[in-house]
Every structure is written in C-alpha cells, then in structure tokens.
Amino acid sequence: MHELSLMNNLLTDAIAAANGAPLRALKVRVGPLSGVVIESLQFAFDALTPGTPAEGARLDIEETAPLFHCPHCQTSYTTPVGNYQCPACLATDGELRGGCELDLISIEVPDHV
Amino acid sequence: MCDHCGCGHPHDHSHEHNHNHDHSHEHSHNHGDGHDHAHAHAPSEPMRTIDVRKSAMAQNQRHADQNRGWFRAKGLTAFNLLSSPGAGKTALLEATLKHLLPHAAAIVGDLQTENDAIRLRASGAQAVQITTGATCHLDAHMVLHALEKITTDGLKFLFIENVGNLVCPASYDLGEHRRVVLLSVTEGEDKPLKYPVIFHHADLVLITKCDLAEAVGFQREDALKNIRQVAPRAKILELSVKTGAGMDAWFAWLAG
Numbered sequence: 001m002h003e004l005s006l007m008n009n010l011l012t013d014a015i016a017a018a019n020g021a022p023l024r025a026l027k028v029r030v031g032p033l034s035g036v037v038i039e040s041l042q043f044a045f046d047a048l049t050p051g052t053p054a055e056g057a058r059l060d061i062e063e064t065a066p067l068f069h070c071p072h073c074q075t076s077y078t079t080p081v082g083n084y085q086c087p088a089c090l091a092t093d094g095e096l097r098g099g100c101e102l103d104l105i106s107i108e109v110p111d112h113v
Numbered sequence: 114m115c116d117h118c119g120c121g122h123p124h125d126h127s128h129e130h131n132h133n134h135d136h137s138h139e140h141s142h143n144h145g146d147g148h149d150h151a152h153a154h155a156p157s158e159p160m161r162t163i164d165v166r167k168s169a170m171a172q173n174q175r176h177a178d179q180n181r182g183w184f185r186a187k188g189l190t191a192f193n194l195l196s197s198p199g200a201g202k203t204a205l206l207e208a209t210l211k212h213l214l215p216h217a218a219a220i221v222g223d224l225q226t227e228n229d230a231i232r233l234r235a236s237g238a239q240a241v242q243i244t245t246g247a248t249c250h251l252d253a254h255m256v257l258h259a260l261e262k263i264t265t266d267g268l269k270f271l272f273i274e275n276v277g278n279l280v281c282p283a284s285y286d287l288g289e290h291r292r293v294v295l296l297s298v299t300e301g302e303d304k305p306l307k308y309p310v311i312f313h314h315a316d317l318v319l320i321t322k323c324d325l326a327e328a329v330g331f332q333r334e335d336a337l338k339n340i341r342q343v344a345p346r347a348k349i350l351e352l353s354v355k356t357g358a359g360m361d362a363w364f365a366w367l368a369g
C-alpha cells in the first residue's frame with residue numbers, strides 16, 4: 001500500500017497549488033510501469049481527503065502506455081506492458097522514455113475564489 | 114535531527130523537480146467520486162484549471178540523487194536487490210559479502226526484526242538493518258539515513274537488500290547503480306509475467322536456488338522466455354548459493 005504515501009504527496013502538492021481554494025478536481029497521470037495500482041490510488045484518495053480542502057473533489061486518472069524509442073530504427077512507439085517489441089524492426093531492446101510517471105497534472109478550483 | 118535531507122521540513126517544496134511528460138496517452142478514464150459529500154457543488158459552477166505538473170516521486174527522487182552523490186563521492190557501486198519474500202537475497206549476500214571482504218557492506222530492509230542484518234554481519238562485513246514497520250518497500254530517504262551508519266574506508270560495493278515484495282519496491286529509486294531482481298526456481302516460471310514492472314526495471318535477473326530446479330520441475334526455457342519478454346534489456350544469470358554453482362559469473366558481473 002505505498003499508494004497511500006504517494007497519494008499523500010499528490011494531495012499536498014494539490015492543496016498547496018490551490019492556495020486556499022477548495023479543490024473540485026485533481027488530474028493525475030499514471031504510467032503503467034510506475035508500480036502503482038489505480039484502484040489503490042482511488043482508495044487512498046477517498047481515505048485521505050475527508051476534512052481537507054480536497055474533500056469531495058473528483059479524481060481524474062489518466063493512464064499512459066509505456067513509451068519506447070528504438071535505438072536501431074529510431075522509431076518511437078507505445079506498447080502494452082509485457083510486449084516491448086519495436087513494431088518497425090522487431091527489436092526488443094528499445095529505450096524506455098515514459099510510462100513510469102505518477103504526476104499531478106492539474107487541479108480545478110471554483111473560478112470565483 | 115535531519116539537516117541534510119530536509120525531512121524535518123515536510124512542507125518545503127521549493128526544490129522539487131517538475132517532470133513534464135508530453136507523450137500521448139492511449140486511454141483515459143474517469144474514476145468519479147464514489148461517495149457523498151456534505152457540500153455538494155453545482156455542476157454548473159464555473160471552474161478554473163491550474164497547471165501543477167509535479168511528480169509524486171519528486172521527494173524520493175531528490176533523496177535518491179543525494180544518495181547517488183554520496184556513492185560517487187565515496188567511490189562506491191550500489192546494488193538494489195529485489196525479490197519476493199524468501200527468494201534468497203540474504204543467503205546470496207552472506208556468500209557475496211564473504212567473498213568481497215573487506216570491500217563490501219550491506220543495508221537490509223525488513224518490516225520487522227534485525228535477523229537479516231545479524232545473519233549478514235556473521236560474514237564479517239558491516240550490515241545496517243532498516244525496519245520499515247508497516248512500509249512494504251525501502252525508499253531513498255530510509256537509505257540516506259542508513260548510509261550515515263556505514264564506514265566507507267576501503268569500501269567498493271554496497272548492497273541494499275530491499276523488503277521482500279515484487280510490487281512496491283519497483284517504484285522507488287534508491288540512487289543505486291544497478292538493480293538486481295531474484296527469481297527462485299521454487300516460485301514459478303510465470304512470476305515475470307505476473308509482476309512485469311519490477312522485472313522491467315532490472316539490470317540483472319538472477320535465477321536462484323538452481324540446486325532445487327529438478328526437484329520442483331522448474332521449466333527453465335519457459336522462465337528464460339518470460340524474463341526476456343518483460344525485461345528485454347536485462348542480463349540473466351543462474352546460480353545456487355547452496356552448491357556454489359554460477360557464483361563466479363555473479364562475482365564477475367559485480368566486478369564488471
């Protein structure tokens with residue numbers, strides 16, 4: 001359950017960015033190689049938000065695919081987890097360029113605050 | 114109590130990294146707020162979006178960078194050992210520390226007990242135990258403080274035995290140079306397919322307890338194929354700490 005501490009980091013950043021405003025939504029990007037379970041992230045969010053400015057906010061999760069760059073044919077490609085073959089030249093030693101992220105992308109707050 | 118890692122100042126975000134990922138995302142879905150709230154807001158309420166772009170791993174990354182700097186300053190190569198519980202990390206380190214004496218030391222993480230550090234110290238090397246309590250992985254901050262207890266004179270290798278767990282430790286960069294994932298022959302050939310993330314980040318996959326392969330009907334070719342599928346860039350070695358088979362190749366890899 002390391003999702004609890006990671007969600008705590010995201011919430012701390014979100015609340016700081018809201019600068020006193022109540023949070024209505026958080027947009028979080030989760031890479032499939034981040035090692036994070038999305039259901040656990042949602043669970044942590046529900047457990048941590050009551051009593052904070054993020055209480056009742058919506059958690060929008062955007063899942064990415066692993067992004068590779070092929071050193072042989074210079075193709076950039078995304079793949080499902082567990083199949084890392086370059087679609088152009090079939091090499092399997094692509095360099096990982098994305099898919100490990102767990103980022104707070106943006107927040108929504110009421111416009112009038 | 115902790116002046117060089119900032120852990121006394123949990124609200125200081127002034128030097129966090131901002132990670133910007135601009136690649137495309139295949140599918141986006143919305144996990145709505147599945148609970149009632151007391152102060153329900155009107156759907157028509159005008160909203161303002163504020164860009165944040167901060168990684169949840171930023172703080173760990175900062176501590177990992179500090180560890181990396183420390184390893185560099187001390188001329189150490191650091192290895193992070195990961196596996197499911199009981200795959201043989203401590204047994205491998207007992208033999209490895211003994212072989213590399215006096216140039217190797219270990220940090221070992223467990224939920225509870227000093228047992229692994231006590232076993233490792235019997236080899237004659239320094240070993241620092243981290244007990245994580247409820248935490249299922251080591252993070253860079255725990256390692257940062259364990260490093261304070263290591264005497265580095267003459268040291269060349271530092272091994273970090275992670276908490277036995279194939280999920281959570283994968284997310285945490287400890288500042289290591291190399292990641293080693295152990296897969297024992299007794300735990301099934303399809304472990305790499307079930308836990309692809311931890312294997313994907315491995316520099317070396319060690320198949321351990323090979324002396325038991327025959328007894329448990331280990332399907333070697335299947336295991337190799339599965340590892341290559343999820344960790345195409347990793348080197349694979351096979352060994353048995355019990356018989357000593359394959360240990361020379363492991364020592365050679367460490368030295369290379």
Ligand SMILES: Nc1nc2c(ncn2[C@@H]2O[C@H](COP(=O)(O)OP(=O)(O)OP(=O)(O)O)[C@@H](O)[C@H]2O)c(=O)[nH]1
Pocket residue numbers: 196197198199200201202203204205223229276277278321322323324325352353354355356
């Ligand atoms: N037959 C055989 N048994 C081994 C070998 N390596 C380790 N074992 C046994 O496997 C068991 C677990 O080994 P450990 O080294 O404690 O495993 P670990 O990965 O450190 O375990 P945790 O720290 O609890 O995750 C012990 O009983 C070891 O004696 C081996 O090469 N062959």
Ligand SMILES: [Mg+2]
Pocket residue numbers: 202203204229274
């Ligand atoms: Mg152990």
Ligand SMILES: [Zn+2]
Pocket residue numbers: 070071072073074075086087088089090091
């Ligand atoms: Zn290619």
